[in-house]
Structure formats: structure tokens, C-alpha cells
Amino acid sequence: MFRPVVYATESATPSTLAAADVTTLLRAAVCWYDDPALARTCLPPRDDVLAALAQMRVSHDPRFIAPLVDMLWLDIGWERPVRDALEALSPERFATAGEWYAWMQASPPALPDGYAAWKGRLLSIVSPEMPAVIREGSATTVGPEQLVWGLVAPDAQPALTNPKTAPGADTRYLAASDIVYGVAIGGETRAYPERTLGWHGIVEDTVGGRRILVVHCTPCGGAAAFDAEASDGERYSLGASGLVLHSRRLLADAETHSLWDPVSGRAVGGPLAGATVSMKPLNLVRTTWATWGARYGNTRVLTLETGFARDYGEGVALKVDADPAAPLYPVANLDERLPPKTRVLGVTAGGAHRGYLLEAVERVGVVRDTIGNQRVVLLSAGPGRGATAYDATDVTIERLDGSGVDRDAIDSTGQRWFVTDERLQNARNARTKAALPAQVHYWFAWSGAYPDTTLWKP
Numbered sequence: 001m002f003r004p005v006v007y008a009t010e011s012a013t014p015s016t017l018a019a020a021d022v023t024t025l026l027r028a029a030v031c032w033y034d035d036p037a038l039a040r041t042c043l044p045p046r047d048d049v050l051a052a053l054a055q056m057r058v059s060h061d062p063r064f065i066a067p068l069v070d071m072l073w074l075d076i077g078w079e080r081p082v083r084d085a086l087e088a089l090s091p092e093r094f095a096t097a098g099e100w101y102a103w104m105q106a107s108p109p110a111l112p113d114g115y116a117a118w119k120g121r122l123l124s125i126v127s128p129e130m131p132a133v134i135r136e137g138s139a140t141t142v143g144p145e146q147l148v149w150g151l152v153a154p155d156a157q158p159a160l161t162n163p164k165t166a167p168g169a170d171t172r173y174l175a176a177s178d179i180v181y182g183v184a185i186g187g188e189t190r191a192y193p194e195r196t197l198g199w200h201g202i203v204e205d206t207v208g209g210r211r212i213l214v215v216h217c218t219p220c221g222g223a224a225a226f227d228a229e230a231s232d233g234e235r236y237s238l239g240a241s242g243l244v245l246h247s248r249r250l251l252a253d254a255e256t257h258s259l260w261d262p263v264s265g266r267a268v269g270g271p272l273a274g275a276t277v278s279m280k281p282l283n284l285v286r287t288t289w290a291t292w293g294a295r296y297g298n299t300r301v302l303t304l305e306t307g308f309a310r311d312y313g314e315g316v317a318l319k320v321d322a323d324p325a326a327p328l329y330p331v332a333n334l335d336e337r338l339p340p341k342t343r344v345l346g347v348t349a350g351g352a353h354r355g356y357l358l359e360a361v362e363r364v365g366v367v368r369d370t371i372g373n374q375r376v377v378l379l380s381a382g383p384g385r386g387a388t389a390y391d392a393t394d395v396t397i398e399r400l401d402g403s404g405v406d407r408d409a410i411d412s413t414g415q416r417w418f419v420t421d422e423r424l425q426n427a428r429n430a431r432t433k434a435a436l437p438a439q440v441h442y443w444f445a446w447s448g449a450y451p452d453t454t455l456w457k458p
Helices: 019-029 036-042 047-057 062-074 079-089 097-106 115-125 194-200 289-295 358-364 443-449
Strands: 147-149 165-167 179-185 188-193 202-207 210-217 222-230 238-245 248-253 267-269 279-282 285-288 300-302 343-349 352-357 366-371 374-379 388-391 397-403 406-411 416-419 423-426 432-434 438-442 454-456
Touching: 019 047, 019 062, 019 115, 036 115, 047 079, 062 079, 062 097, 062 115, 062 147, 179 194, 179 210, 179 222, 179 289, 188 194, 188 202, 188 289, 194 202, 194 210, 202 238, 210 248, 248 443, 285 289, 343 358, 343 366, 343 374, 343 388, 343 443, 352 358, 352 366, 352 443, 358 366, 366 397, 366 454, 374 397, 397 416, 438 443
Parallel strands: 188 300, 352 454
Antiparallel strands: 147 238, 165 300, 179 188, 179 285, 202 210, 210 222, 222 279, 222 438, 238 248, 343 352, 343 438, 366 374, 374 388, 388 432, 397 406, 406 416, 416 423, 423 432
């Protein structure tokens, strides 16, 4: 039973509680059970929970601020006493829990001992698996105060493994304007409609004999493709974690319960973060079904036979991200070089990263550049048709010849190169230039995952 810490009066002078007293109050606030699955028996908030919150309010101890912001975000019947406590402990006043989070992530307050374990217990109200992914003593590149519950349980986004596909020519459910994410590997192509990806987040598939992961992040505004084998040579079973980092929905693996970034493919929390494990990025093209289907007549397409009951109508899964300007979840320290939700083509080359205004690349058609120490060229068939980056070492592409999807690249010597989303191939001597790892996301997501990114603008 919770035994309150007694104060003389509510106007007592500021003091710092003993660590044990802070722990006692925090545990009382989440009804700490040995079995996290029992956390929901604490709802609606009981008298001992409310008493603990009242004690926090008069404690004058800033170590309660981060836990209280976490509680405010859940909003499960304790909003008024939690807000009262927050406003008593902090000089700040914010209207929403999201604003509290953004402030806290930009200027983290003092954290209580055992905060990570406590937060895992708090979120066990959402899912009993949370204490396994937010815990003490594991290496991490992000602090637990930066992790936000994504407002949906992890099992709400079931990953698809070895999904059913059908020939593009036989696909009838897609409209010409529907967005698809295309992969070209080993002479084989695959189209993953966003209307399906948005509900599942992850597709594990084999294309051209290569095992890959396609990871869609609705609040990030796009998707990325990775080799399924991580940098340590292992293959991990990835799924939704239910947690968000600066409006990027994190993944979690079943083997180690580490957290993974959906944009960079790096392990950012848990045991694998300390080992700096990551997934190798691949090229993924965001375009329309009309463009991809015309470009690759033999492509295969993800079908609607997923084994799950979802409304796979175009745009339905994306309705949650309705604000055209602001990120869906709290983001601290937005990179102001572009509006947050500007779509960019993020390219990795020469050991460096660069974001390209996607709309501008599609409009220009040919962009020659150098990233790190590597010369690159970006090619697009036109507005709305996507763009691909290629290694341009020892070649200068001057222009595209042809229109729409039927086009070749012409270099400075007049030689012709066949264009696919896997490579450029010289028509005369069969020399090739590989496509580079690239993905489309909102600017805030790309720059958040790669703070050192440079930016190209026309």
C-alpha cells in the first residue's frame, strides 16, 4: 500500500526528496506490479494514484516533470491532477501534451533514478511488452524521455512476411494515380502500394533473390528499403514497437527487444544500439502506379490478400496524419532549412547524406552533384514520377532522351545509357552505373535521422 510522503504545508520551501521517496511516489502512480500485464487493473486511476500525484504536486522536485509529461500524454482519467502537478513543478504552461513533450525533449529536466524502467511500466498499460523495450541498463543513443507512445498498440500494425503478389498486368484494384513504392533488384521488380504499406509498416520479401525489408512510416511521409541482413550478419524479426522518436515510428526486434530507426535503419535503443548495428539501405522509388506499371510491364504487385481485415482504400491508412504543416508527434529542434513536411529524396553516397527537394528534381529531370567524395546524378521522368540517384564516377550525364517512361540518358560524349531504377547501362559497351541508396521522406524525418545531412535546392 502506498504511504504518502508527508509535507508540512503546500507552500513548503523548495526541497529535494530522497531518491527512495521519489521512487515510492512514482511506483504508486503506476500501480507497480511484478507482472506488467496487471497494469490495466489500475484503471480508472485509484485513490492511491491520485494521492501520489497530489504529493508530487507539492514536492518541489523537478525529477517528477518527465514522468508527469508521460502520464499527461496517455490521458486516461488523470489529466487534471497530472496537469496541476506539472504546472506546480515547472514555470512553463502548455496547452497540449505534445507541446510539453517538445519542450522537454529540447531541454530535458532532471530525471529520476530508474526512469526508463518506470516508463516501461507506465506504458505496460498500453502493452505488457513495453517494459522489455524501455528498460534500465541497456546501451542507447536516445534517452527514455525522448520516446513517445505512438497512440496505437504494437499489434495494430502487423508486419507482412512473404506476402502474396500478382503480375502487374493482372492488377485491377490500383488506380493510375495511386502511390506505390518500387524496388528493382537483380532484374526483378516489385511494387508495394502505399494503401497497403500504411496499415502494416513492414514488408519482408524476396526480390531478385535478395531478402529485403520495406519499412513505411506514415508520420515520416514515406518509406525506405533495407537489406534484411543487418551489419552484424544477423537477420532480426522486426515489427512495430508502439514507440515514436521525434515523430519517427520505431521498430523493435523480437530477438533482443532493441529499437530501430525506420529512416536510417540504425538500432537506437537496447543491446544492439551499443554495438552500432544497422541495416544496409537500398534504393526505393516513390511514384504512381501508372508510371511504375508502364515502366516495368513484368512487375509484380502486392495483393490485397494480406490475411488481415483492413480498409485498403487509397489514403485511408494515412488519414491519421492530417495536418499538412506540423509533424504528427512532438519533434524537438526542427531543422528550419525547409518546412517540416517538405518531401525530400534522401541519398546516401560517399559516406555522406544529402536531401534533395523531390519536386524540384522531378521538374529539372537531371541533377549532377557530388556527395561526400562521390559524383552522383539524379534522374526523373517528370513531375510525380519519382527520381533515382546513380553513381556518376567517370561519366557526365547531360540529358534524358525520350519522354515519359521510355527514356535513355545521354552523356557528354554522346553515348546512350539505358535507364532502370537498378542501374544505368551503356548501350555501346554494357558498362553499368549502380543506383544509390535513396528514399523519400518528409524533411523533418530525414534531417532528424541524419542531423549532418546537407541540403540541395535548385
